[in-house]
Amino acid sequence: MSLAPRDCRAGAGASYDGGVSNGTVLLAEPRGYCAGVDRAVVAVERALEHFDETVYVRHEIVHNKFVVDRLREQGAVFVDEVDEVPEGALVIFSAHGISPKVREMAEQRSLRTIDATCPLVTKVHKEAVRFAREDYDILLVGHEGHEEVEGTAGEAPEHIQVVNSPDDAVNVTVRDPDKVVWLSQTTLSVDETMETVDRLRERFPTLQAPPSDDICYATQNRQVAIKKIAPDADLVLVVGSPNSSNSVRLMEVALEAGAKSSHRIDSVAELREEWFEGVGTVGVTSGASVPDVLVQDLLVELSARGFGDVKPVRTATEDLMFSLPRELRQEMKVRGEDDRRTKPSGDRATAES
Numbered sequence: 337m338s339l340a341p342r343d344c345r346a347g348a349g350a351s352y353d354g355g356v357s358n359g360t361v362l363l364a365e366p367r368g369y370c371a372g373v374d375r376a377v378v379a380v381e382r383a384l385e386h387f388d389e390t391v392y393v394r395h396e397i398v399h400n401k402f403v404v405d406r407l408r409e410q411g412a413v414f415v416d417e418v419d420e421v422p423e424g425a426l427v428i429f430s431a432h433g434i435s436p437k438v439r440e441m442a443e444q445r446s447l448r449t450i451d452a453t454c455p456l457v458t459k460v461h462k463e464a465v466r467f468a469r470e471d472y473d474i475l476l477v478g479h480e481g482h483e484e485v486e487g488t489a490g491e492a493p494e495h496i497q498v499v500n501s502p503d504d505a506v507n508v509t510v511r512d513p514d515k516v517v518w519l520s521q522t523t524l525s526v527d528e529t530m531e532t533v534d535r536l537r538e539r540f541p542t543l544q545a546p547p548s549d550d551i552c553y554a555t556q557n558r559q560v561a562i563k564k565i566a567p568d569a570d571l572v573l574v575v576g577s578p579n580s581s582n583s584v585r586l587m588e589v590a591l592e593a594g595a596k597s598s599h600r601i602d603s604v605a606e607l608r609e610e611w612f613e614g615v616g617t618v619g620v621t622s623g624a625s626v627p628d629v630l631v632q633d634l635l636v637e638l639s640a641r642g643f644g645d646v647k648p649v650r651t652a653t654e655d656l657m658f659s660l661p662r663e664l665r666q667e668m669k670v671r672g673e674d675d676r677r678t679k680p681s682g683d684r685a686t687a688e689s
Contacts, residue, residue, distance in 0.1 A: 359615065359616055359617065359618065359638070359641070359642045359643035359644070359645065360616065360617045360618070360643065360645045360646075360647060361617075361618050361620055361635065361638055361643050361645065361646045361647065362565045362568060362569060362617060362618070362619045362620070362647055362649050363620050363621075363635070363646050363647065363648045363649065364558065364561040364562055364564075364565055364619065364620065364621035364622075364651075365561065365648050365649060365650040365651070366554070366557050366558060366561060366650075366651075366652055366653070366654045367558060367561065367620075367621045367622045367626075367628075367631065368622045368623075368624070368626050368627065368628045368631060369624065369625070369626070369627060369628070370552065370553075370555075370624040370625075370654075371454075371554070371654075371656040371658045372454030372455065372456060372457070372552070372624075372658060373431060373454075373624055373625045374657070374658075375431070375452065375454070375455075375658040375659075375660060375661075376397050376398055376430065376431035376452040376454065377397060377398060377403060377407070378660060379428060379450060379452045379660055379661050379664055380393060380397050380407050380412055380428055380452070381410070382660065382664055382668065383426070383428060383450060383664060384407075384410050384411050384412060386664075386667055386671065387426055389425070389426060390425060390426070391411065391412050391413065391426055391428065392412075392413050392414075392415055392420075392421045392425055392427040392428070393407070393412050393413070393415070393427065393428045394414075394415055394416075394417065394421075394427055394428070394429055394430060394434070394438070395414070395415075395416065395430045395432065395483055396414065396430060396579075397412075397414075397428065397431060397452065398430070398431050398625035399432075399576075399577050399579045399580035399583075399623075399625050400576070400577050400623070400625040400626055400627075401577045401602050402602070402603065402626075402627065402630060403625065403626075403627060415427075417438075417441075418441050418442045418445060418447060419441065419445070421442075421447055423445045423446055423447070424445075424446045424447065424448070425447060425448070426447070426448045426449075426450070427442065427447050427448070427449055427450075428450045428451075428452055429449060429450070429451045429452055430452060430453075430483065431452055431453060431454045431457070431625075432453070432454075432457065432482075432483035432487060433453040433454070433457040433458065433461060433483070433484055433487035433488065434453065434487050434490075435487050435489070435490020435491065436490060436491060437490055438487075438490070448663075449663065450661050450663045450664050451661050451662075451663070452661055453487075454522070454658075455658050456522050456552045456553075457484055457487070457488070457522055459548075459550075460488055460519055460520075460521075460546075460550050461487065461488055461491050463519055463546055463547065463550075464476075464491040464492050464495075464496060465491050467492075467495070467519075468491070468492030468494075468495040468496075471495075471515070472495065472515050472516060472517045472544075473495060473497070473510040473511055473512070473515065473516045473517075474492065474495050474496045474497070474516075474517055474518075474519060475496075475497055475499050475508060475510075475516060475517070475518045475519070475536055475543075476488060476489060476496050476497065476498050476499065476518075476521070477518060477519070477520040477521065477524065477529050477532050477533065478498055478499075478500070478520060478521030478524065479500060479521065479524075479581060480498045480500055482521060484521050484522065484581075485498055485521055488519070488521075499518075499532055499536065501528070501532060502528065502531045502532045502534075502535045504532075505532060505535035505538075505539060506535075506539075508536065508539065510540065513539075513540045513541075513542065514542050516540045516542070516543050516544065517543070517544040517545070517546070518533055518536060518543060518544070518546070519546050519550055520546075520550040520551055521550070521551075521581070522550055522552040522555060523551070523552065523555050523580075523581040523582035523585065523624070524551055524555070524581070524585060525559065525585040525588060525589055526551055526555075526556055526559055527589070527592070528585075529551060533545075552624075553654070553656065554582075554624045554654065555582050555585070557651065557652045558582065558586055558621060558624065559585065559586065559589045560652065561621060561649065561650075561651045561652070562574075562586050562589055562590050562593065562619065562621050563589060563590075563593040564649055564651050565590075565595075565619040565621070565649050566589075566590045566591075566593035566594045566595040566598075566619060567593060567594035567595075568617055568619075569590070569595045569596070569617050569618060569619035570595075570596045570597070570614065570615040570616055570617050570618070571595070571596065571597050571598070571611055571612070571617075571618045571619070572587070572590035572591075572595040572597070572599075572618070572620075572621070573598075573599060573600075573601060573607075573618060573620050573621075573634065574586045574587045574590070574598065574601070574621055574622065574623065575600075575601060575603075575620075575621070575622035575623065575626050575630050575631055575634060576600055576601075576602070576622060576623030576625070577602050577623075577625070578600065578602070580623045580624075580625055582623045582624050582625075583600055583622070583623030583624075583625075583626070584600060586621055586623060587599065587600045590619065590621075595619060597611065599611060601634075603630055603633065603634075604633050604634050604637040607637065612641065618638060618643050620634060620635070620638070
């Protein structure tokens, strides 16, 4: 069963016993699924369809509890590391990417692999390899411990230092101040990343930038949309899981952009009554790993609470789609099937209730 909105429904929303008001919802567009997430989730779904065996997935395929739970219900087995996968079995690598060490471990266990790493993350990996080959010190702006950062840093651990925040810039040491480059995790706050880079450049004036933006288009687009909404919102609700970096950043960006309050929720079950006191306008968005069905559930619940006037606020149109992983496409070709997909559902222009 696909995770597209037409094919699944989330659980019932939190009950509401209060009075009805004439509230407005400012609905961010774009929001939700990005091309990399859509590719990764569909890869697991197709693997479950095409392979008559257990499909293992290293780490959460994307950082969303609802998505992972639904894929688990369909038969996917999620593991922390490849040594938990039986030798010779099939394992899918998550959208966040892996280090060469993980790939080597998989090869040692003769695992058959499908690499669902987001192509934009792969781009950062290739940049890291290139600059390491040229003997640069690489300053990776990102959150230490995040799967994506671990994967990128693993490409050249002897050359890469992780810089967690602007305040960490003072602790950075390099071999040659004239041969330093910065790269970044793809899901960060654009503003905070550039603040970190500015701090680093104060110390290393010749600091080089990546050939193109590392922060992905979807992360940037969602942040731009919520910045547009936030100044007019008494409350901003961001649908997304707590381990979703880009979802947490959206909540922070909303507050920085002028929202009176902002909260991240996995689902409508996490709504709290006190958040709505004195609220006339609610801003709504969702992280890049969130299926739009969860936003639709939220809109239904908000309507029941008196916020039935939904006004879409579009700041960009997204039409990017990535091909499925090569290993999966080859299997589908053998079976005479193609990559039949529509544009990621999180970016629909209108809300359905």
